[in-house]
Amino acid sequence: MELIDNKSKxxxxxxxxxxxxxxxxxxxxxxxxKIGSVRAIQSDLEQMKSFQTEEGEPLIRIKPRxxxxxxxxxxxxxxxxxxxxxxxxxxxxxxxxIFFEQNMSFYEWMDILNISRSTMYNTINKxxxxxxxxxxxxxxxxxxxxxxxxxxxxxxxxxxFEVYGSRLWPFDEIQKQDAADLLQDLFQVIEVNVPxxxxxxxxxxxxVSIHRIRKNFTIKRNYTYSMNEENQSSTxxxxxxxxxxWEEQICRRMKDKFDIMLDHHEFVFLLLIEPAIGHFKxxxxxxxxxxxxxxxxxxxxxxxxxxxxxxxxxxxxxxxxRKVLTLLLLQHYVYSNEITGRDGFLFKKKSRxxxxxxxxxxxxxxxxxxxIQESKTDDILASFVKxxxxxxxxxxxxxxxxxxxxxxxxxxxxxxxxxxLGYNHSLFIADLIKLRVPPLIHIFTSPENTxxxxxxxxxxxxxxxxxxxxxxxxxxxxxxxSSFPTKKELNNxxxxxxxxxx
Numbered sequence: 001m002e003l004i005d006n007k008s009k010x011x012x013x014x015x016x017x018x019x020x021x022x023x024x025x026x027x028x029x030x031x032x033x034k035i036g037s038v039r040a041i042q043s044d045l046e047q048m049k050s051f052q053t054e055e056g057e058p059l060i061r062i063k064p065r066x067x068x069x070x071x072x073x074x075x076x077x078x079x080x081x082x083x084x085x086x087x088x089x090x091x092x093x094x095x096x097x098i099f100f101e102q103n104m105s106f107y108e109w110m111d112i113l114n115i116s117r118s119t120m121y122n123t124i125n126k127x128x129x130x131x132x133x134x135x136x137x138x139x140x141x142x143x144x145x146x147x148x149x150x151x152x153x154x155x156x157x158x159x160x161f162e163v164y165g166s167r168l169w170p171f172d173e174i175q176k177q178d179a180a181d182l183l184q185d186l187f188q189v190i191e192v193n194v195p196x197x198x199x200x201x202x203x204x205x206x207x208v209s210i211h212r213i214r215k216n217f218t219i220k221r222n223y224t225y226s227m228n229e230e231n232q233s234s235t236x237x238x239x240x241x242x243x244x245x246w247e248e249q250i251c252r253r254m255k256d257k258f259d260i261m262l263d264h265h266e267f268v269f270l271l272l273i274e275p276a277i278g279h280f281k282x283x284x285x286x287x288x289x290x291x292x293x294x295x296x297x298x299x300x301x302x303x304x305x306x307x308x309x310x311x312x313x314x315x316x317x318x319x320x321x322r323k324v325l326t327l328l329l330l331q332h333y334v335y336s337n338e339i340t341g342r343d344g345f346l347f348k349k350k351s352r353x354x355x356x357x358x359x360x361x362x363x364x365x366x367x368x369x370x371x372i373q374e375s376k377t378d379d380i381l382a383s384f385v386k387x388x389x390x391x392x393x394x395x396x397x398x399x400x401x402x403x404x405x406x407x408x409x410x411x412x413x414x415x416x417x418x419x420x421l422g423y424n425h426s427l428f429i430a431d432l433i434k435l436r437v438p439p440l441i442h443i444f445t446s447p448e449n450t451x452x453x454x455x456x457x458x459x460x461x462x463x464x465x466x467x468x469x470x471x472x473x474x475x476x477x478x479x480x481x482s483s484f485p486t487k488k489e490l491n492n493x494x495x496x497x498x499x500x501x502x
Contacts, residue, residue: 003092003095003127004086010041012082019070029067046439055135059071059081059217090113090123094113095127095426099211104143104289106140106141134151135147135148135151136152136155150219156208156341171211174258179210182250182253185249186251194235195394210260219265219266250262298333300384307384310371315405329394332390357392361396364402364405414445414460414461414462416443416445416461417464418450418466429465430445433490444459444461451464462477463476465478465481467482468480479496
């Protein structure tokens with residue numbers, strides 16, 4: 001998270017690593033865990049020597065021949081040292097305090113943090129710069145977070161996971177084992193397989209939800225779902241009554257274990273968010289789900305099938321897992337009304353995912369962007385395609401063979417650039433050409449700034465771009481360009497190069 005500086009992150013990661021195994025570590029072993037350089041870690045350990053256990057012993061033990069280890073005791077609590085590391089970070093302390101403590105005013109927080117009024121405003125502005133991506137904000141008048149409650153919980157899960165990690169538990173009033181037991185009950189009821197690596201974050205997510213509900217911050221919706229029982233198929237009725245039974249069982253467990261009333265909206269959020277962040281395995285098959293959607297939302301079902309037909313027309317080939325993709329897009333339509341699909345909710349995808357799609361699949365990206373823009377004029381598909389980023393992510397993640405189709409669609413070209421003004425000017429012209437050509441086109445130059453047949457064959461050059469007439473053509477196409485080309489000339493050159501790949 002941007003609020004935690006790199007030095008603090010290294011210190012926290014060093015502590016987490018040392019406490020993960022009761023052994024002696026070398027500086028190189030710690031560095032190999034991608035925590036930092038050997039030199040940076042050595043400097044960090046020197047400063048961390050001041051940490052002491054409750055018994056007054058050094059927390060970090062450093063011995064020349066043995067290495068580095070942490071002093072394991074009965075009362076070792078790494079979260080205490082984590083807070084010690086972060087205690088100088090005002091933004092972290094303020095967010096953590098607002099989440100866990102009672103309501104306090106702007107000026108009370110100034111006194112607690114021992115900062116000036118201007119520094120307090122700067123701190124809030126820095127926090128809000130991070131909150132922008134969640135569409136929420138911290139308001140100084142009330143010192144509370146405002147926005148969609150689902151997004152607020154999303155932020156706190158990411159924040160607490162970053163600060164406390166997977167092994168530490170930040171809630172004093174909620175036992176982690178109780179949260180884990182309830183989640184296991186939920187997973188068992190709806191027959192979901194959850195990887196062990198994910199359970200810590202699930203528990204944290206449930207802890208955040210319970211904590212927020214106890215403070216009367218609940219999920220609000222302006223509409224409800226209704227089902228006309230007269231029009232329900234037997235499959236639909238079975239699913240409906242099964243979900244009602246799940247709700248009664250889970251809500252009763254929440255009351256018994258955590259003494260909170262889980263209303264219908266919270267339960268729906270619980271069911272929707274669970275498959276969004278885990279490896280969902282439903283008791284219904286893909287065909288049964290599609291039958292259910294087709295019988296209850298026939299117009300949407302047909303609209304999405306039409307949308308997939310347009311996808312197949314991009315490369316004139318069938319999508320092999322069409323049923324699965326249909327179901328994913330149907331679920332995306334439903335969930336988009338409940339949850340922003342940004343980066344898979346809790347488990348985020350790489351922020352550069354879409355830029356990589358643009359780079360690696362330029363033809364697909366341009367065509368799918370056009371299709372999405374066209375679909376936004378359709379009343380049914382308008383809300384379905386409003387989240388363009390998530391929609392492209394779903395399609396690219398589930399369209400098998402897409403990369404191969406793109407490679408077949410785009411012919412790779414190798415271009416060699418040479419200038420009469422020397423090698424540096426050849427690089428200059430090459431950079432100008434690179435600005436607008438697709439990434440599958442490779443541009444080469446030579447430090448010798450000379451042409452010979454062996455170089456052309458070795459680099460598999462298809463086209464030569466030059467600012468002079470060549471005495472020998474080498475059997476390859478030659479495109480002439482000025483030594484200092486105009487914008488119009490570059491546009492024409494780009495157009496000719498791109499046309500050669502279509």
